[in-house]
Amino acid sequence: MKSYIAKPSEVERKWYVIDLEGKTLGRAASQVATILRGKNKPTYTPNVDTGDYVIIVNADKVVLTGKKLEQKMLRHHSLYPGGLKEISYKEALAKKPEFVFQEAVRRMLPTGPLGRQMLSKLKVYRGSEHENLAQKPEVLELRY
Template sequence: MHVYLQQWATFARQWHIYDCTWQNPFESARLVKTHLMGLHKPIYHPMNDCGDHVVLINTKEIALPGDEWVKRVYFHHTGYPGGASWTLAWQLHDKDPTMVMKKAVYNSMTGNLQRRHTMQRLHLFADDNVPEEILANVTNQIRTPRVVPQRLDHIDKETLENFPTIMDYPKDYVLR
């Protein structure tokens, strides 16, 4: 009986959740691709559709490296004459906060003949408001490659006051 349960768990589609807060979308896309395509499973084969569902939350909080927000351009064509357009990353992110992450995951699956079908198992949310029927399915959390630093305005005042200082500035010191 135990062997059958292991086999069932291998073939079953699992649900993973990934928090995109302060994460590079291109590094994250490689991690997400592994679970979407089923590359982490021992039964993986390029023609076998054994991938899992992945829920991405907080996609509006992604962090592009360097000046990618103003230099990265996304191409779109409507299919009609004169329908080509190029959109900067920050403009695309303002229109739809999930689109940069979606395009990063889609582009990371080059060579996958089933990537349009595979992308149907990707669930994107701009914040952490995920419907209960989706959260009820989640069984695993994908670890983020980058640790999210704590913001200064979220640290309590007592911790800030007791934090060790390197230099003691005089009371009349003025910063320029």
């Protein structure tokens, strides 16, 4: 038996639309990260980007369970002393829900050039309209 190793030129990519209305942030992000990496395909190869394109709509209607909306903080550092910036998820979802979902997915992808290439296939939109109708995306329902 021979192992199949995908080549970047042979990868066939599909476009999917996922509606996040009423979906949990972490569960949805982990399934989207799996699709972006290509782990849902039999042709998955760890060192090749075999994933599909994903369009996210209604990112502002994503749900956080428990008290995470008030207690969980979105943090980043400016790399200067005392430069820790914090914002609660309630404020972050009100201001920039696209960034909140994209950050959740980014942190589940590998670091480095391959992870950045995978993340570039993610398109996140606040409302129910998106600009990628020309690609004829398929509607995908998440598994939970």
